[in-house]
Amino acid sequence: MPGLTGEQIRKRLDDARLYLCTDAREDRGDLAGFADAALSGGVDVIQLRDKGADGPLEAKREIAALEVLAEACARHGALLSVNDRADVALAVDADVLHLGQDDIPVPLARRVLGDDVVIGRSTHSEAQARAASREDGVDYFCTGPCWPTPTKPGRDAPGLPLVRAVAEAGTARPWFAIGGIDGERLPQVLEAGATRIVVVRAITGAEDPAAAARALRGRLA
Ligand SMILES: Cc1ncc(COP(=O)(O)OP(=O)(O)O)c(N)n1
Numbered sequence: 001m002p003g004l005t006g007e008q009i010r011k012r013l014d015d016a017r018l019y020l021c022t023d024a025r026e027d028r029g030d031l032a033g034f035a036d037a038a039l040s041g042g043v044d045v046i047q048l049r050d051k052g053a054d055g056p057l058e059a060k061r062e063i064a065a066l067e068v069l070a071e072a073c074a075r076h077g078a079l080l081s082v083n084d085r086a087d088v089a090l091a092v093d094a095d096v097l098h099l100g101q102d103d104i105p106v107p108l109a110r111r112v113l114g115d116d117v118v119i120g121r122s123t124h125s126e127a128q129a130r131a132a133s134r135e136d137g138v139d140y141f142c143t144g145p146c147w148p149t150p151t152k153p154g155r156d157a158p159g160l161p162l163v164r165a166v167a168e169a170g171t172a173r174p175w176f177a178i179g180g181i182d183g184e185r186l187p188q189v190l191e192a193g194a195t196r197i198v199v200v201r202a203i204t205g206a207e208d209p210a211a212a213a214r215a216l217r218g219r220l221a
């Protein structure tokens with residue numbers, strides 16, 4: 001949400017339980033309505049993640065979609081997250097930048113963004129999760145995939161044992177389980193010790209995104 005301080009964003013991220021990654025829905029042309037529905041169902045953080053069939057969106061289209069999401073976040077008091085690109089996060093005044101293991105290094109992203117943007121990291125092993133829980137400049141991390149997922153083809157799934165290991169290790173940093181999570185599998189994710197989740201298809205693929213988000217959010221304390 002525009003205008004929040006870094007401290008306010010970090011507090012909201014700590015309180016966040018349901019994080020949604022969505023594509024720009026250019027084929028349906030319903031991004032604003034979809035985002036309003038998902039956010040009204042209780043999504044706390046929304047990320048534009050559009051890898052497209054022909055590769056990631058060009059910056060101009062990405063920024064146009066992010067502006068739509070920024071307005072929806074402002075309407076619902078949610079956090080706006082940008083995937084991969086620090087320059088784009090700066091341009092749209094995002095709250096969050098999410099970086100994977102092969103993305104721009106965190107110190108360089110911090111050089112672009114300063115301290116008032118929250119930075120998250122993807123992790124896929126205990127060693128990476130341990131590193132992300134200590135690395136300077138990282139505010140939160142995600143761990144997974146919990147199950148193999150067509151949303152991230154080719155990525156091996158460490159599965160719930162990794163979620164369990166991260167939960168047992170304990171960390172002061174907020175962390176989210178990701179990958180293959182839906183309403184049916186959520187109890188297993190919670191049982192493994194996660195309290196926050198990231199989803200894509202469970203909401204983007206739902207006939208009623210508000211109801212799908214509400215059903216997930218209602219089971220996340
Ligand atoms: C919230 C969140 N968690 C994980 C990812 C995955 O990031 P990454 O490994 O860099 O893969 P891509 O999404 O860039 O394909 C994410 N984007 N968001």
Ligand SMILES: Cc1nc(C(=O)O)sc1CCOP(=O)(O)O
Nearest residue numbers: 144145149151179180199200201
């Ligand atoms: C974008 C992404 N990152 C992952 C990781 O493990 O870092 S798994 C994933 C895709 C999650 O999509 P769905 O909820 O549709 O399975």
Ligand SMILES: [Mg+2]
Nearest residue numbers: 084099100103
């Ligand atoms: Mg990435």
